[in-house]
Amino acid sequence: MIDLYFAPTPNGHKITLFLEEAELEYRLIRVDISKGDQFRPDFLLISPNNKIPAIIDHLPADGGAPISLFESGAILLYLAEKTGKFLSGELRERNTTLQWLFWQVGGLGPMLGQNYHFNHFAPQPVPYAIERYQVETQRLYHVLNKRLERVPWLAGQHYSIADIAAWPWVNGWQRQRIELQRYPAVFNWYERIRSRPATERAMQKAQLT
Known part of the structure; x- marks a missing residue:
């Protein structure tokens, strides 16, 4: 059994997508970030950066005591290694997967997050920030599109944790002022993941939480 400390954000959805795919x-466990649940002392013991998602795996592979993890990329890597799914053991494919996973956690997520913040939540308009993050968002979509013009999935021929990490952020394309049809390879990839049964189950569960 895995406890998932969750809020329905892109980073939260990454983990439900994996868990549903892997049938774990x-x-x-809902963390109401609007009420400040992420600052509760018991949650900070699991996630010292006061962010979701975080997990506790009560049945780790070594058979020892429960293990807790925070940071969505680290959680995906842990779960992939635990299950042997969505991360190839072949040297080149594995490292390609990890490159695109780190591209997401280091670039796509933070930049799209800033785009969303300055377009929807900043207390007053900041034109420079709006323009900066819009341009960077478009650049990242272009990078993603060029990659997906060459291969069906970010790691190459197989669906992986890199796709699972990136899709929930692209799922917010409308709020990022992106016209997804301008990136046809991304649009095709996005629709293929959206229609996967595990994706549908994950998104439905998020709405019920």
Whole structure:
């Protein structure tokens, strides 16, 4: 059993997508970030950066005591190694997957997050920031599109944790003022993941939490 400390954000959705794909048993524990639950002392013991998602795996592979993890990329890597799914053991494909996973956690997520913040939540308009993050968002979509013009999935021929990490952020394309049809390879990839049964289950569970 895995406890998933969750809020329905792109980073939260990454982990439910993986858990549903891998058919792992898990329990969703809602962290209401609007009420400051992420600052509770018991949560900070699991996630010292006061961010979701975080997990506790009560049945780690070594058979020892429960293990907790924070940071979505680290959690995806842990779960992939635990299950042997969505991360190839072949040297080149594995490292390609990790490059695109780190591209997401280091670039795509933070930049799209800033885009969303300055377009929707800043207390007053900041034209420079709006323009900066819009241009960077478009650049990243272009990078993603060029990659997906060459291969069906970010790692190459197989669906992986890199795709699972990136899709929830692209799922917010409308709020990022992106016209997804201008990136046809991304649009095709996005629709293929959206229609996967595991993706549908994950998004439905998020709405019920």
